[in-house]
Amino acid sequence: MAPRMIVIIFLLLTHLGIPARAGIPMDPPNVILVMTDDQGYGDLSCHGNPILQTPNLDTLYRESIRFTDFHVSPFCTPTRASLMTGNYAGYTGAFRTSSGRTMMHRDQKTLGDLFSSAGYATAMIGKWHLGDNAPHRPQDRGIQHVVWHRCGGVGQASDYWGNDYFDDVYERNGNFEKFDGYCTVVWFQEGLRFIEDNQDKRFFLYLATNAPHGPYRVDQKWAEPYARRKDVANANFYGMIANIDHNMGRLRDRLVELGLNENTILIFMTDNGTAAGGSFRGLDSEPSRGYNAGMRGKKSSLYDGGHRVPFFMHWPKGRLVGGRDIDTLAAHLDVLPTLADLCGIPIPDDIRTDGTSLVPLLRGSVEPWPRDHLVEQFLGGAYAKEFPPQPFHFSVVMTERWRLVNSGGERLFDIQADPAQRTDLAKMHPDVIAKLRTKYQKYWNTISPRLTPVRIDIGSDAENPTILCSQDWRMASGNPPWNFNAIKRLPKVTGPWMLRVKKAGRYRITLRQFPKQANKPVVGEIARIEIAGMVKELPVKSDRLKVVFELDLPAGPTELTTYLFDENGEAGGAYFTEVKAL
Structure with a gap:
């Protein structure tokens, strides 16, 4: 509802002697x-x-x-x-x-x-x-x-x-x-x-x-x-x-x-x-x-x-x-x-x-508060490497009194008496742990079906071309190259981008190891892409700033994985890849 309409409603209610809804x-x-x-x-x-x-x-x-x-x-x-x-x-x-x-x-x-x-x-x-x-x-x-x-x-x-x-x-x-x-x-x-x-x-x-x-x-x-x-x-x-x-x-x-x-x-x-x-x-x-x-x-x-x-x-x-x-x-x-x-x-x-x-x-209400707990959890990453994530692993269940921390072992703290969380009370309060684990289960049931891939659009009217970066490779564990210090070492690792082709047609896929603005040549011997069930290869020339593929793609979800092979046959990915609908 537009702000002006809210004001009109308030004035009408006031004129009629009807109190406005609390919060408007x-x-x-x-x-x-x-x-x-x-x-x-x-x-x-x-x-x-x-x-x-x-x-x-x-x-x-x-x-x-x-x-x-x-x-x-x-x-x-x-x-x-x-x-x-x-x-x-x-x-x-x-x-x-x-x-x-x-x-x-x-x-x-x-x-x-x-x-x-x-x-x-x-x-x-x-x-x-x-x-x-x-x-x-x-x-x-x-x-x-x-x-x-x-x-x-x-x-x-x-x-x-x-x-x-x-x-x-x-x-x-x-x-x-x-x-x-x-x-x-x-x-x-x-x-x-x-x-x-x-x-x-x-x-x-x-x-x-x-x-x-x-x-x-x-x-x-x-x-x-x-x-x-x-x-x-x-x-x-x-x-x-x-x-x-x-x-x-x-x-x-x-x-x-x-x-x-x-x-x-x-x-x-x-x-x-x-x-x-x-x-x-x-x-x-x-x-x-x-x-x-x-x-x-x-x-x-x-x-x-x-x-x-x-x-x-x-x-x-x-x-x-x-x-x-x-x-x-x-x-x-x-x-x-x-x-x-x-x-x-x-x-x-x-x-x-x-x-x-x-x-x-x-507003100062003293009524009983409806929330009785909060949950936070590492769902994979540098500190909880397993994927898919497991229930309870690397999580904390919080109430106004308790913190149940599961990080390399399950520990229980009375946050009111022990705000520095120095004294583990897990052995003394198994009943509290059981209740907190029950509260956690509702959270897990809510989020676990949603730990599925989220896709980037290519061929979208909102963005064309799309510049993909290796930080978004969907790796099974750990992190892909996500900063320039990592990328400058040209690590021998690659992974897939989860994509959605918005419209079927001809696409140009341009591979680089550094952004276009860096003006750096591609280092490698052979370039390969895998997308929509297709595998394409091209040679890399020493004086080239990019490797360009063109191919037809069907609409729908797909994955794109890039490879840049060196003279020993070892491959890293094209950390920066441009995809353009033609």
């Missing part, structure tokens, strides 16, 4: 959702960090409603999939950070779909990490205005060749464009440009920074206060957060100047636990140096330090102010239904969610 505001708010990358719960001075200074985020903290037991996934893609859809990442299909498992099933609807269908102007700025190709790009998922980098980080494999955080080339609405300045500054500038261009409309802005994700690069003026300190694990990491904090201050000041502050819901959150806020022994330890808010575990850990994150919500006109804490167990799954509720947007039948609206908690 008379003047629907704007929404700005800011999510940083790899910044943990303890990477804020308002959360007790004695070293890092974040004055602007501290001010937002003091003025916001804060969820203190808020959880996401332990790393990038699954958090983003759950945030966008309100569903468990396994259900969406996007549950890893590479290997063809970063893209969501086609039936998944997003916050972009929700808000654009309600008449909002929508934008995504920064990091998407839910697919680089149609139909999985942000502009394919309900987002009208997009400025973004591809892949999971600036400078990773499918990102524009040569990007290094400063003066980079990013993609604006399907076209590459050179931007001046540091990446975080660019994202906030583009976010402000979108706000200014749409200040007379209702808008939804998803501003997702790539910082402070590695590589840890920032102007040294931001890192200098933390340099050469024995209690700092990574000065550049802290400097990147300090720069984010500065830009958050600029954003909030501009909202006030534009008169938008009062009726804008501003959310600040992060996508997983800290990556470099401390020195850790493996994934699951407490830090030996640095600060982690008393928690065990870092990014990619199933302990709380891997997935408990800050979540601040500020909306003056909606009376979501004042610095109040809510300690009820909440999650990224809840953001979509909560925003729909606050903005008075009915959730259509084609959007199903695993989340719960947090509005009763925001």
